[in-house]
Amino acid sequence: MKSKEQLEPIDFLSEDSHSYSIFKIEKQLNEAKNENDKIIYTCETIGKEIKSAPKFISLEALLKKYNSLYGNSHKTNKKIKKLESLLKPTIKQNELLTKELNAAKIKIQKLEEQKDSPAQAAIIHNLTLDNKQLALQIQNLQLELRTLKRTKPIVVEKNIRAEKKLKRLNNASLELENEKKEVANTLTRRASKAGKAKKSPYEKVGTKEAMKVYWLQAKDSFTQRGAKQKFIDDMHEKALTNILPMPKDSNLTEKTIRNWIKDFEQEIGKSSS
Numbered sequence: 001m002k003s004k005e006q007l008e009p010i011d012f013l014s015e016d017s018h019s020y021s022i023f024k025i026e027k028q029l030n031e032a033k034n035e036n037d038k039i040i041y042t043c044e045t046i047g048k049e050i051k052s053a054p055k056f057i058s059l060e061a062l063l064k065k066y067n068s069l070y071g072n073s074h075k076t077n078k079k080i081k082k083l084e085s086l087l088k089p090t091i092k093q094n095e096l097l098t099k100e101l102n103a104a105k106i107k108i109q110k111l112e113e114q115k116d117s118p119a120q121a122a123i124i125h126n127l128t129l130d131n132k133q134l135a136l137q138i139q140n141l142q143l144e145l146r147t148l149k150r151t152k153p154i155v156v157e158k159n160i161r162a163e164k165k166l167k168r169l170n171n172a173s174l175e176l177e178n179e180k181k182e183v184a185n186t187l188t189r190r191a192s193k194a195g196k197a198k199k200s201p202y203e204k205v206g207t208k209e210a211m212k213v214y215w216l217q218a219k220d221s222f223t224q225r226g227a228k229q230k231f232i233d234d235m236h237e238k239a240l241t242n243i244l245p246m247p248k249d250s251n252l253t254e255k256t257i258r259n260w261i262k263d264f265e266q267e268i269g270k271s272s273s
Contacts, residue, residue: 022087022091022149023150025083025086025087026087028083029080029083029084029087032076032079032080032083033080035076036073036076036077036080039069039072039073039076040073042069043066043069043070043073046062046065046066046069047066049062050062050063050066093166093169097141097145097169097173098145100173100176100177101138101141101142101145104138104176104177104180105138107180107184108134108135108138108180127183127186130183130186134176134179134180134183137172137176137179138176141169141172141173141176144169144172145169148169201247201250202246202247202250202252202256204247205245205246205247206245207239207244207245207246207247207252208260208263210244210245211235211244211257211260212260212264214231214234214235214238215231215260215261215264216264218231219264219265228261231261232254232257232258232261235252235257236252236254236257239252
């Protein structure tokens with residue numbers, strides 16, 4: 001029968017390691033499903049013919065034709081399952097790569113948002129070239145992924161070249177993730193160094209914070225005459241006796257103490273408003 005010759009399944013594991021693109025296999029899959037629907041319809045028609053056939057028509061011939069078409073339908077179903085099994089791994093790989101690219105975009109966007117912080121401005125400026133290079137790598141990976149979706153072949157088991165390409169894409173994605181982490185770590189380290197560099201020696205050892213604790217306890221009594229001066233003298237004494245943590249070879253002056261008291265008062269004022 002001609003229909004049987006048309007339904008002969010394709011040998012996907014031939015020695016020539018022939019490959020088919022995703023779109024070719026999807027088209028072939030749809031054609032196989034349509035052909036299978038035709039076979040089922042024909043089987044149903046023959047079944048009705050068998051039931052309604054007059055006695056003088058050979059039921060044996062009809063049954064033979066029915067069994068032949070049923071065998072072809074079984075082969076077509078096997079071909080459909082083989083095509084679906086070939087499509088699933090590549091589609092899943094493409095989805096994973098797309099998710100990784102989206103995650104990379106979000107992390108880069110977060111790094112770009114840090115430009116709004118004045119403390120990070122100098123650091124972001126130094127990392128601009130690195131970020132541009134990283135963005136270019138992401139664009140290249142996206143282009144390669146789009147090319148993969150259009151033209152990436154589904155290769156049979158003996159075709160090793162496609163497996164190497166998928167492995168290379170995975171390695172590129174991992175390398176991209178490592179580079180983003182390195183940029184983030186560099187940004188954090190430089191931000192920490194920049195923050196520490198702006199602190200005075202007293203802030204680094206905690207002198208100002210320790211004095212703030214004493215100030216919070218004594219500030220309500222400053223309305224009394226001489227109370228603030230007494231507090232300043234007391235803090236100066238604590239600095240000399242190292243009750244307050246002090247940087248090495250430092251001299252805490254009365255002017256510094258008064259400036260800190262103003263800072264404390266401004267902080268309280270802002271918090272209360």
